[in-house]
Amino acid sequence: MATDLLHRRHKLLGEQAPLFYQEPLHIVKGEGVWLYDADGKRYLDVYNNVPNVGHCHPKVVAALSDQAATLNIHSRYLHDTILDYGEQLLATMDSSLEMLFLCCTGSEANELALRMARKFTGKQGVICSNASYHGNTTAVDALATLFNNGQPNGPHVEAVDYPNEYRPLQGLQGQALIDAHLQQIRIAITKLESQGSGFAGVLFCPLLANEGLPNTPPGYMQQMADLVHYHGGLLIFDEVQAGFGRSGSMWGHQNVGVTPDIMSLGKPMGNGHPIAATICRRDIGEFFRAEVMYFNTFGGNPVSCAAGKAVLDVFEEENLLNNVLNIATYLRTACLSLAEQYSLIGDVRNRGLFFALELVEDPVTKTPASQASQFIVNAMKAEGVLISNIGEHGHILKIRPPICFSKENADQLVHCLGHCLQLWQAQQHRGT
Amino acid sequence: MATDLLHRRHKLLGEQAPLFYQEPLHIVKGEGVWLYDADGKRYLDVYNNVPNVGHCHPKVVAALSDQAATLNIHSRYLHDTILDYGEQLLATMDSSLEMLFLCCTGSEANELALRMARKFTGKQGVICSNASYHGNTTAVDALATLFNNGQPNGPHVEAVDYPNEYRPLQGLQGQALIDAHLQQIRIAITKLESQGSGFAGVLFCPLLANEGLPNTPPGYMQQMADLVHYHGGLLIFDEVQAGFGRSGSMWGHQNVGVTPDIMSLGKPMGNGHPIAATICRRDIGEFFRAEVMYFNTFGGNPVSCAAGKAVLDVFEEENLLNNVLNIATYLRTACLSLAEQYSLIGDVRNRGLFFALELVEDPVTKTPASQASQFIVNAMKAEGVLISNIGEHGHILKIRPPICFSKENADQLVHCLGHCLQLWQAQQHRGT
Numbered sequence: 001m002a003t004d005l006l007h008r009r010h011k012l013l014g015e016q017a018p019l020f021y022q023e024p025l026h027i028v029k030g031e032g033v034w035l036y037d038a039d040g041k042r043y044l045d046v047y048n049n050v051p052n053v054g055h056c057h058p059k060v061v062a063a064l065s066d067q068a069a070t071l072n073i074h075s076r077y078l079h080d081t082i083l084d085y086g087e088q089l090l091a092t093m094d095s096s097l098e099m100l101f102l103c104c105t106g107s108e109a110n111e112l113a114l115r116m117a118r119k120f121t122g123k124q125g126v127i128c129s130n131a132s133y134h135g136n137t138t139a140v141d142a143l144a145t146l147f148n149n150g151q152p153n154g155p156h157v158e159a160v161d162y163p164n165e166y167r168p169l170q171g172l173q174g175q176a177l178i179d180a181h182l183q184q185i186r187i188a189i190t191k192l193e194s195q196g197s198g199f200a201g202v203l204f205c206p207l208l209a210n211e212g213l214p215n216t217p218p219g220y221m222q223q224m225a226d227l228v229h230y231h232g233g234l235l236i237f238d239e240v241q242a243g244f245g246r247s248g249s250m251w252g253h254q255n256v257g258v259t260p261d262i263m264s265l266g267k268p269m270g271n272g273h274p275i276a277a278t279i280c281r282r283d284i285g286e287f288f289r290a291e292v293m294y295f296n297t298f299g300g301n302p303v304s305c306a307a308g309k310a311v312l313d314v315f316e317e318e319n320l321l322n323n324v325l326n327i328a329t330y331l332r333t334a335c336l337s338l339a340e341q342y343s344l345i346g347d348v349r350n351r352g353l354f355f356a357l358e359l360v361e362d363p364v365t366k367t368p369a370s371q372a373s374q375f376i377v378n379a380m381k382a383e384g385v386l387i388s389n390i391g392e393h394g395h396i397l398k399i400r401p402p403i404c405f406s407k408e409n410a411d412q413l414v415h416c417l418g419h420c421l422q423l424w425q426a427q428q429h430r431g432t
Numbered sequence: 433m434a435t436d437l438l439h440r441r442h443k444l445l446g447e448q449a450p451l452f453y454q455e456p457l458h459i460v461k462g463e464g465v466w467l468y469d470a471d472g473k474r475y476l477d478v479y480n481n482v483p484n485v486g487h488c489h490p491k492v493v494a495a496l497s498d499q500a501a502t503l504n505i506h507s508r509y510l511h512d513t514i515l516d517y518g519e520q521l522l523a524t525m526d527s528s529l530e531m532l533f534l535c536c537t538g539s540e541a542n543e544l545a546l547r548m549a550r551k552f553t554g555k556q557g558v559i560c561s562n563a564s565y566h567g568n569t570t571a572v573d574a575l576a577t578l579f580n581n582g583q584p585n586g587p588h589v590e591a592v593d594y595p596n597e598y599r600p601l602q603g604l605q606g607q608a609l610i611d612a613h614l615q616q617i618r619i620a621i622t623k624l625e626s627q628g629s630g631f632a633g634v635l636f637c638p639l640l641a642n643e644g645l646p647n648t649p650p651g652y653m654q655q656m657a658d659l660v661h662y663h664g665g666l667l668i669f670d671e672v673q674a675g676f677g678r679s680g681s682m683w684g685h686q687n688v689g690v691t692p693d694i695m696s697l698g699k700p701m702g703n704g705h706p707i708a709a710t711i712c713r714r715d716i717g718e719f720f721r722a723e724v725m726y727f728n729t730f731g732g733n734p735v736s737c738a739a740g741k742a743v744l745d746v747f748e749e750e751n752l753l754n755n756v757l758n759i760a761t762y763l764r765t766a767c768l769s770l771a772e773q774y775s776l777i778g779d780v781r782n783r784g785l786f787f788a789l790e791l792v793e794d795p796v797t798k799t800p801a802s803q804a805s806q807f808i809v810n811a812m813k814a815e816g817v818l819i820s821n822i823g824e825h826g827h828i829l830k831i832r833p834p835i836c837f838s839k840e841n842a843d844q845l846v847h848c849l850g851h852c853l854q855l856w857q858a859q860q861h862r863g864t
Contacts (some may be wrong), residue, residue, distance in 0.1 A: 005510045012518045012532050013732075016721035018508050026510040030503045048505065050729065056501055065497035069488055071462045072704035073480065076450050078437045078458040086444045100444050104536040104706045105730055111569045136726055137543045139570035147725050267729060272504035274536045274706040274730035289448035293579050294568055297482065297699060298537055298706035300445075 002026045002038070020388070022378050030055030033402050033409050035386065046401040046413050047386045049354075052244055052268030053314045054404040060271045063310035067303045075102070075300035082300045085309040090279065092250045092312075094259040099285030101278040102300035106240035106266025107135030112278040113203065113262045114139055116288045117234045123198030127188045127233075128152070129162040131211040131392050134203060134238050134264075143203060146210055146392065156197040158188035164214035166347045166358060167366065177217045182227055189231050201234035201261070206252035209241040212391035213349050213356035221256045234284070240266035240276070241354075244311070245321045245403055248328055248352030255351055270307040274298070320403050324352045327405050331355065334414040342421045344372055355399035356390065368395035372424050379420040385413055434458045434470070452820070454810050462487030465834050465841050467818065478833040478845050479818045481786075484676055484700030485746045486836040492703045495742035499735045507534070507732035514732045517741040522711065524682045524744075526691040531717030533710040534732035538672035538698025539567030541708040545635065545694045546571050548712060548720045549666045555630030559620045559665075560584070561594040563643045563824050566635060566670050566696075575635060578642055578824065588629040590620035596646035598779045598790060599798065609649045614659055621663050633666035633693070638684035641673040644823035645781050645788035653688045666716070672698035672708070673786075676743070677753045677835055680760055680784030687783060702739040706730070752835050756784045759837050763787065766846040774853045776804055787831035788822065800827035804856050811852040817845055 005026060009017065025043070029036040032054040035043045045055065053060065067081070075082055086100045103109055118124055128134070128143040130150035135141070142154025152159050161169060163181045172180055189199045206221065208214055225235045237260035242252025246268070249255035253263065261284060266276035280288075288294065298304065315321070332350055335357060339345035346360035359369035359376075373395045380387055390398045397417075401409065437458060441449065457475070461468040464486040467475045477487065485492065499513070507514055518532045535541055550556055560566070560575040562582035567573070574586025584591050593601060595613045604612055621631045638653065640646055657667045669692035674684025678700070681687035685695065693716060698708035712720075720726065730736065747753070764782055767789060771777035778792035791801035791808075805821045808829065812819055820830045829849075833841065 002510060005512065005515060008515045008519070009510065011530075012515060012522070013507075014531060014717055014721040016718075018725070018727045019510075020508040024510050027505060028503060028511075030505060035503075035505070050506065051504065056504065058501075061497070061501045064500055065493070068496055068704075069490075069493045071460060071467075072483065072488065073459060073462060073467070074482065075445075076452040078434060078441065078451075078456050079460075080437065083437060083440045083444060087440070090444070098443075099446055105540065105728065107728070108537065108539065108569070115570055115573075136728060137540070137569045137571065138547060141547075272500075272730075272733065272735065274733075274736070285446055286448075289446040293450070295450045296537065296539070296568060298704075301704065301706075303704065304706070 021381050025381070033405055042384060043381070044385045044409060044412055046399050047388045048402060049241060049246060049400045050267045051272050051402050052246075053271055053311055053318070053320060054402050057271055057314055059314050060307055060310040063306040064273060064303060067306035070302075072301055072303045074297055079302050081302045081305040081309065085305040085312070088309065088312055089277075093254075093279070096259060096281055097263065097279050098282040099280050101285070101294065102304070103276050103278065103296045104274045104298050105135070105276050106238075106264060107137050107140055108296070109240065109264035109266050109276040109278045110134045110140045110203070110238055111137050112294070113236045113264045115292070116262055116278065116280060116284055117201045117236055119291050120284045120287050121198070121200045121232060121234060123200040124156040125158065125189075125192030125195075125197035125199045126156060127158050127160055127185060127192075127202045129204060129208065129211055130159040131162060132159075132205070133210045150392070156192070158192055160184040160188050162208050162211045162214060163216040163220050165217060166214060174217055175219070178220045178223055181220065182223060185224065185227055189233070199231055199233045201236055202228050203236040203238060205238045205240075205242055206256045206258070207242045207247060207351050207354065209354065210390060212358065212396040213351060213354060215349055221258045225258045234261040236260060236262045236264070239263050244268040245315060245324050246352055246354050246400070248321070248324050250321060269311065270304060271311050273304060273307040275304040275308050318404065323405070324403050327407065327410055328352045330407055331410045331414070334410065338414065338418055338421065341418075342425070344369060344421060344424070353401060353403050353405060355397075357397040357399065358391070359395050359397065368393035370395045373397060375424050375427070376417070376420045379423055380416050383416050383419065385416040453813050457813070465837055474816060475813070476817045476841060476844055478831050479820045480834065481673060481678060481832045482699045483704050483834050484678075485703055485743055485750070485752065486834050489703055489746055491746050492739055492742040495738040496705060496735060499738035502734075504733055504735045506729055511734050513734045513737040513741065517737040517744070520741065520744055521709075525686075525711070528691060528713055529695065529711050530714040531712050533717070533726065534736070535708050535710065535728045536706045536730050536736075537567070537708050538670075538696060539569050539572055540728070541672065541696035541698050541710045542566045542572045542635070542670055543569050544710040544726070545668045545696045547724070548694055548710065548716055549633045549668055551723050552716045552719050553630070553632045553664065553666060555632040556588040557590065557621075557624030557627075557629035557631045558588060559590050559592055559617060559624070559634045561636060561640065561643055562591040563594060564591075564637070565642045582824070588624070590624055592616040592620050594640050594643045594646060595648040595652050597649060598646060606649055607651070610652045610655055613652065614655060617656065617659055621665070631663055631665045633668055634660050635668040635670060637670045637674055638688045638690070639674045639679060639783050639786065641786065642822060644790065644828040645783060645786060647781055653690045657690045666693040668692060668694045668696070671695050676700045677747060677756050678784055678786050678832070680753070680757050682753065684783075701743065702736060703743050705736060705739040707736040707740050750836065755837070756835050759839065759842055760784045762839055763842045763846070766842065770846065770850055770853065773850075774857070776801055776853060776856070785833060785835050785837060789829040789831065790823070791827050791829065800825035802827040805829060807856050807859070808849070808852045811855055812848050815848050815851065817848040
């Protein structure tokens, strides 16, 4: 059956269409933190951040279904839901973020953020990190340094090293480390200006999620923002992964204590329904509206807004932000304890319920343990727990469950992870 | 109430966020060909092509709701629905169109089409018409000549005049008119090559919908395709408006008798649900997959595919293609009869249930009657019939109902249109 599906898939979508795991999963059902395959096997989902409030949450499904049965239309007519939802959403963030542009995907949201920043500043040049991915359109793909050996993938882009206390530039610490990174940004700005691109701004994920969730030296984000503004640029935060409570704050930028000029939202916004947004300062939004006829056929339709609103409602009703903080603390303690047992775990980092466990062959050399990471992800899947890996070398375990994750779920995860670390260790010993 | 909504909307989305009609409509419900406002007033929808099989079609709503309650996840696990849907979709088109890339919006579909064409040919240059719009991302917006006085809006793009038998270049006809337009394409290719962009292909809507649905001289599309291929370019058809039976053929390219190398789909694909696609030849798709890590988080999720599949099922079960042909013939006769009564109607054109009535101040000078068009669109709305206008001067009435449109619906439309033409005429006489 799975073989037949795989054959049909290769023909229709191409052999290279991204697929998870050495033996792909055939998933047929989702509920809360659980996914079920075609054989009825149950998997604890510790990967998917899109179904943020839980797979197929009945309240979100009901809101979506009711609105789909009532009206689904573009936003060129007046409608209550887009306004009710938008106002509720913006009330959760700094009052300087006043204007909302609804679209359908994180790529579209980052596209729009770039278009806004470039129109508003009249400049083209953008700075990103050297292990970033922000989406799949031409302009956004120019920033996909993660898949291009750290190099920009198009014009008007410069990449800088991301700060990382676990692997600090030249072994620097604290303010010295910050200064080294700020200096890289200064150099990139000068380069963009001397090339004629000018400097429009910086686009970062506030948690540096695709970079592997590094701990940055305290003060870096604020000083970086100040530097960007000093040079006339805008600060764009990609909150596609960081937003909606993931970090233990409602927004990633609140977690790092810096309000951006423009931010993009996506993935968990509709718990799986294609809805995304770009949110910005009023002066930027009004300037863009006056200059550009921006319209998005599906963006802001009542069904998308009803789904988005239900997600926010569930978030509050189930006190999920509090749950993130509680479970994150519990899970962090357990992961640190595993790290004491297994030197393979070089670093345990987390922002709320987004954990990165960096695997290294040796705690001193810190050589990325990419093979071990692959092994563990696949072994855990075999044992019914779904996680993934990130980072330039794919050696960082990515643990990012729906945020309705419970203590019992955390126990199962830790137990399974411990067992798979043991399996890897045993295999290594047999090999030597 | 509407005033309050408008005030909130201006604050949240900006005063310049696109809105229909001089007095915006507050729509709360949709059913079949009908829309209802907050006061319970019913409008015949003769504008919206997205809810193609009818607003809130129960079968589509049920498919969407059932799947949303069962599983909604990305396409990196195996799933039946994406394959069942994709195979059913591709079975409706030429067998050379073998590979499917699912995304969420027409903009994303055209983005991907451009990325594919550029990767596959290794060239950057693209030719579009001088009154085109294909979406809102940076690369696609470079082709938005409709909002930029006929000029490209970014690098690597050349615009050519679109063929139009009603307003032919230099008064030419038949093959001479074709030759003049092919010559423009040759010149554009030479220009792209001499600038160093090279020639990647042509991106056209096969019906030239945003251009105002001009009648093109028979043979033009095939000769244009041959010329493009001769120069090593690819033919990309934007079927976002042309597809799904609108033209009386399942696909716009079948309607014009030319199979593209790459095509994009969007708007009516999920009857309002955000689903879109790029479809291409196998060699192009496999080349792109091998070169580029393309992934779209929401693209091809089971809910989107269930909605898309239900649309195809309804299409067949209700024999909607046949309905398009029947009603189009009926409506065309009625519109031609109105055109005999009112010299304001300079030209009646249609492709299936997409009608363009070009309004002119004088049948000889053919001066665009933009004011009359504005008046009629708003007057018809007041009488409960929703249409819109298109074209560089906004002087072409755009008539494009859900394709479940009946004879009775067509009668109401024609009656209302006749009355509003009369109102305009009376107002003009009073004015003189």
